[in-house]
Amino acid sequence: MADMRTPLSRVRGHGSAKSGTDHFWLQRLTAIANVPLVIFALASVVALVGADYATVKAYLSMPVVSILFLLLILSGVYHMRIGMKEIIEDYVNGEGMKLLSIIGNNFFAAVVGLACIYAVLKLGFGG
Amino acid sequence: MAETSVKAPVRARPLSPHLGIYRPMLTMMMSIVHRITGGALYFGTLLLAWWLIAAATGPEAYGVFMDVATSWFGRLVLFGYTWALIHHLLGGIRHFVWDLGKGFELGTVEWMARLSLAGSIILTLIVWAVAYAMAGGL
Numbered sequence: 185m186a187d188m189r190t191p192l193s194r195v196r197g198h199g200s201a202k203s204g205t206d207h208f209w210l211q212r213l214t215a216i217a218n219v220p221l222v223i224f225a226l227a228s229v230v231a232l233v234g235a236d237y238a239t240v241k242a243y244l245s246m247p248v249v250s251i252l253f254l255l256l257i258l259s260g261v262y263h264m265r266i267g268m269k270e271i272i273e274d275y276v277n278g279e280g281m282k283l284l285s286i287i288g289n290n291f292f293a294a295v296v297g298l299a300c301i302y303a304v305l306k307l308g309f310g311g
Numbered sequence: 312m313a314e315t316s317v318k319a320p321v322r323a324r325p326l327s328p329h330l331g332i333y334r335p336m337l338t339m340m341m342s343i344v345h346r347i348t349g350g351a352l353y354f355g356t357l358l359l360a361w362w363l364i365a366a367a368t369g370p371e372a373y374g375v376f377m378d379v380a381t382s383w384f385g386r387l388v389l390f391g392y393t394w395a396l397i398h399h400l401l402g403g404i405r406h407f408v409w410d411l412g413k414g415f416e417l418g419t420v421e422w423m424a425r426l427s428l429a430g431s432i433i434l435t436l437i438v439w440a441v442a443y444a445m446a447g448g449l
Binding site: 212215216218219222223225226230231233234237240241244253260261264267268271292296299300302303304306307 | 346349350352353356357359360363364366367370373374393396400403404406407410438441442443445446447
């Protein structure tokens, strides 16, 4: 069978969607990162149950805690953005609605991610 | 320009068998639940954002968050959040095994599904037992 692809396109291996298998790899990469980070966050929340505001604030402003929460937010938001895109592509059939959903997915991920990062940084820098 | 539009065929095109014709199986339900918990966790990040923003804003904002979070409805949502998180995490670990090309035998698939379902429930209860112990009882 004749291959209509150019040699360059074959080497790049990006296929018709122009992004190749990047999303598959990034979904696994962020998943691996999420395992310890989620366990850390869950343990943090449980440890803070019943604590007063000053304790919570002091805990969340420790550099190591800030860094781990920032990593969780970056990795988690990236992971959920890919996952939701996949769900949208599977179930939203209309082309217009699909486009709107994908735009909404990106905006949601950006807003939630930035809001969390801003809050963690503010706590970390002593605001 | 010539008229090139083509009428869509009237006859319904054949579709591959979908969910409706299968008897529900554990592995199938686990796959569906993995997706549902993923979707729930997506919106659950709003709670994480609220918690962090409240903590960064001040004692009053944090108090409002805590009032909602510790209400019966808040606890119900957080309990579901905990289970969804752990279920999705354990499901993800099963996916790592499959990504390595292992664990595809029917027996293995079945016990991994049972183990992660049981694990998600047991670990959720442990997390909440510890949380209540931290808070000094109910």
